[in-house]
Amino acid sequence: MEVIHCMGCGVEIQTEDPNGLGYIPKSSLEKENILCKRCFRLKHYNEIQDISIEDDDFLKMVSSIREKKGLVVHIIDIFDVNGTMIKSLPRIVGNNPIILVGNKMDLLPKSTNQRKLIQWLRTSAKDIGLKVEDVFLISSVKGYGIDELTEQIDAYRKKQDVYIVGTTNVGKSTFINRLIKQTVGESDVITTSYFPGTTLGFIEIPLDDQTSLIDTPGIVNSEQMAHYISDHDLKIITPTKEIKPRVYQLNAKQTLFFGGLARLDFIKGERQSFVCYFANQLPIHRTKLEKADELYHNHLGELLSPPDEESLQTLPPFTQQSFKLENEKTDIVFPGLGWVTVNGSNTTIVVHSPKEVAVSVRKSLI
Numbered sequence: 197m198e199v200i201h202c203m204g205c206g207v208e209i210q211t212e213d214p215n216g217l218g219y220i221p222k223s224s225l226e227k228e229n230i231l232c233k234r235c236f237r238l239k240h241y242n243e244i245q246d247i248s249i250e251d252d253d254f255l256k257m258v259s260s261i262r263e264k265k266g267l268v269v270h271i272i273d274i275f276d277v278n279g280t281m282i283k284s285l286p287r288i289v290g291n292n293p294i295i296l297v298g299n300k301m302d303l304l305p306k307s308t309n310q311r312k313l314i315q316w317l318r319t320s321a322k323d324i325g326l327k328v329e330d331v332f333l334i335s336s337v338k339g340y341g342i343d344e345l346t347e348q349i350d351a352y353r354k355k356q357d358v359y360i361v362g363t364t365n366v367g368k369s370t371f372i373n374r375l376i377k378q379t380v381g382e383s384d385v386i387t388t389s390y391f392p393g394t395t396l397g398f399i400e401i402p403l404d405d406q407t408s409l410i411d412t413p414g415i416v417n418s419e420q421m422a423h424y425i426s427d428h429d430l431k432i433i434t435p436t437k438e439i440k441p442r443v444y445q446l447n448a449k450q451t452l453f454f455g456g457l458a459r460l461d462f463i464k465g466e467r468q469s470f471v472c473y474f475a476n477q478l479p480i481h482r483t484k485l486e487k488a489d490e491l492y493h494n495h496l497g498e499l500l501s502p503p504d505e506e507s508l509q510t511l512p513p514f515t516q517q518s519f520k521l522e523n524e525k526t527d528i529v530f531p532g533l534g535w536v537t538v539n540g541s542n543t544t545i546v547v548h549s550p551k552e553v554a555v556s557v558r559k560s561l562i
């Protein structure tokens with residue numbers, strides 16, 4: 197097939213992968229001015245469609261930001277910070293200023309201390325070498341924090357372009373679609389014309405005569421749980437409403453299962469409460485430690501579900517990690533699933549999670 201480029205964003209047109217960059221249905225190949233599905237939707241429905249690409253392509257593509265000048269807005273999912281903060285971002289964006297935006301605030305309990313959360317996000321960013329100018333908390337779905345963020349973006353961008361970057365599923369499209377409605381209303385928003393050789397897959401939405409907001413494709417992070425489970429299971433583990441913490445008073449030698457996707461063994465320590473922050477619809481099972489292996493082997497995919505049958509084909513086997521907690525209130529984080537807060541003095545815990553989805557601990561968020 198002759199190589200054709202999209203008139204909108206310049207990406208190479210393909211007809212095989214409906215979720216990939218540059219897709220059009222075969223039947224549209226006959227048309228004269230070909231727009232990829234993503235640009236087509238933007239032009240006709242003023243709607244950004246989520247596109248995902250693999251790590252290497254993303255790096256190549258987004259690294260071109262380094263050569264440009266502009267403000268980088270890094271959107272993360274506040275419910276899965278470890279899974280959605282892009283560790284390679286400093287390399288990608290060069291010296292351009294970055295602001296960090298925690299989306300999906302509506303999922304956290306109302307009692308969440310936002311100042312503490314912002315501080316914690318700053319520290320997490322710093323730990324991976326990400327210097328951020330500022331941190332904001334929003335809910336793209338509910339509209340919370342959006343006005344302040346757009347004002348601040350306008351101030352920080354200093355009349356330059358704005359690049360929106362994030363991993364898939366953080367709510368990037370929801371956010372941009374909201375902005376489009378607010379700023380350009382129903383007008384035709386594609387301005388990018390095709391320059392031969394630019395196959396960047398960036399989409400530009402005009403902010404004023406000179407500058408644009410640029411949507412970059414979402415990077416797929418292989419450390420995300422979402423990568424390994426079926427769509428049906430993803431629905432179960434993804435919270436859609438404010439999380440109601442579930443509290444378990446446990447003695448040592450007791451175990452909690454989160455569906456069959458993760459497991460926490462309380463090995464040693466005083467009787468204490470384990471506060472679980474997971475999607476309200478994810479079942480949690482408590483059992484004795486001595487019975488846990490048997491339960492897992494006999495009932496995975498049944499009593500302990502998700503995973504469903506489809507996920508069982510792709511889910512990596514469990515690995516375990518041991519954590520010894522001292523005096524501080526600590527969160528044990530299962531990326532993409534949720535976390536458990538333990539008060540823990542001299543507490544030993546063993547966690548089990550799918551091999552690629554490593555558990556971590558952090559100073560308590562809430």
Ligand code: GDP
Nearest residue numbers: 246300335336337364365366367368369370436
């Ligand atoms: P993208 O892949 O980053 O473009 O993410 P999308 O905008 O497609 O959103 C991914 C999923 O997260 C969708 O199911 C959205 O409804 C959901 N989502 C996006 N923003 C929010 C939010 O502020 N709160 C909640 N609870 N869900 C959100």
